[in-house]
Amino acid sequence: xKPSPSYPIVALNRFIEATRDSGYKNTxxxxxxxxxxxxEAEASVVEIFINELSIDARRELQVIxxxxxxxxxxxxxxxxxxxxxxxxxxxxxxxxxxxxxLPNSSLSQGRRVDVYxxxxxxxxxxxxxxxxxxxxxxxxxxxxxxxxRLKTVDCISESPHGTVVVWSKCDRLNHKKVKTLTxxxxxxxxxxxxxxxxxxxxxxxxxxTVQPIDPLFLHKGANLLGATQYGPTLKYEVKVxxxxxxxxxxxxxxxxxxxxxxxxxxxxNDEKRSYNISKGAGVSVVRGNREIDYG
Ligand SMILES: Nc1ncnc2c1ncn2[C@@H]1O[C@H](COP(=O)(O)OP(=O)(O)O)[C@@H](O)[C@H]1O
Ligand SMILES: [Mg+2]
Numbered sequence: 001x002k003p004s005p006s007y008p009i010v011a012l013n014r015f016i017e018a019t020r021d022s023g024y025k026n027t028x029x030x031x032x033x034x035x036x037x038x039x040e041a042e043a044s045v046v047e048i049f050i051n052e053l054s055i056d057a058r059r060e061l062q063v064i065x066x067x068x069x070x071x072x073x074x075x076x077x078x079x080x081x082x083x084x085x086x087x088x089x090x091x092x093x094x095x096x097x098x099x100x101x102l103p104n105s106s107l108s109q110g111r112r113v114d115v116y117x118x119x120x121x122x123x124x125x126x127x128x129x130x131x132x133x134x135x136x137x138x139x140x141x142x143x144x145x146x147x148x149r150l151k152t153v154d155c156i157s158e159s160p161h162g163t164v165v166v167w168s169k170c171d172r173l174n175h176k177k178v179k180t181l182t183x184x185x186x187x188x189x190x191x192x193x194x195x196x197x198x199x200x201x202x203x204x205x206x207x208x209t210v211q212p213i214d215p216l217f218l219h220k221g222a223n224l225l226g227a228t229q230y231g232p233t234l235k236y237e238v239k240v241x242x243x244x245x246x247x248x249x250x251x252x253x254x255x256x257x258x259x260x261x262x263x264x265x266x267x268x269n270d271e272k273r274s275y276n277i278s279k280g281a282g283v284s285v286v287r288g289n290r291e292i293d294y295g
Pocket of ligand 2: 036095101
């Protein structure tokens, strides 16, 4: 008798290809997802490296995000690369919630992600996902973490605990040049994580510290200064519907700023654009200390 065909609910190779297309606006948004994880792991420093590799005479960019957070044990590390694997599933306390961030953001930019993590000095565990290995059936589970060595350049020097995520075979980055990608990341991450940076966290890209960017022009950073807050910050308590006793309230604060038009009106159009004055007007939505949307 012919064996009946099997119908796993998720067709793994198709799922991976489809999920690569979903969710991330651009490379900065995908990198931001990793930085969220680093800050949720109580990292004080996140170092990003954009490297240009030469593979079979082709140029290829590699993106590394390295933190000095609490790191992961081998079992958490394995969970971390599972789609839906999370140590905070459905939590509303931080930014992560569904356990999709690490694998999904990574494979949205490249065909391979390697993760190294350690919770004590020198004991580094490693595992990976590779789209091509999934397509051939070579891997069907997240490979069991094994001990590995890390080159010091890839990690925050000598932190007793931390995590390093390496994206390679990057076929979907928004920019192909190190310089352009680095500049974009400075601009986007400086704005997204401005509140974290004001509160003392550090993000570096190829050794250079990311400066905060305040779209309201009120705080000091890589932006111009000179706006004034318009009126007091408005505060609203909003009822969040829930099941029975789980209903709760959330606070929403709204701050407006007024730009110094007399002072800035002589700037050229190019200057206004480069300082995000002319094209930067809008609403910045911040939750859990990071910008989640702008429009
Ligand atoms: N940089 C990191 N340091 C420590 N733990 C991490 C890090 N990145 C991911 N993790 C762990 O992996 C899990 C999965 O991460 P992710 O896929 O982004 O989902 P989520 O953030 O929604 O939980 C997290 O819940 C966390 O336990
Ligand atoms: Mg996450």
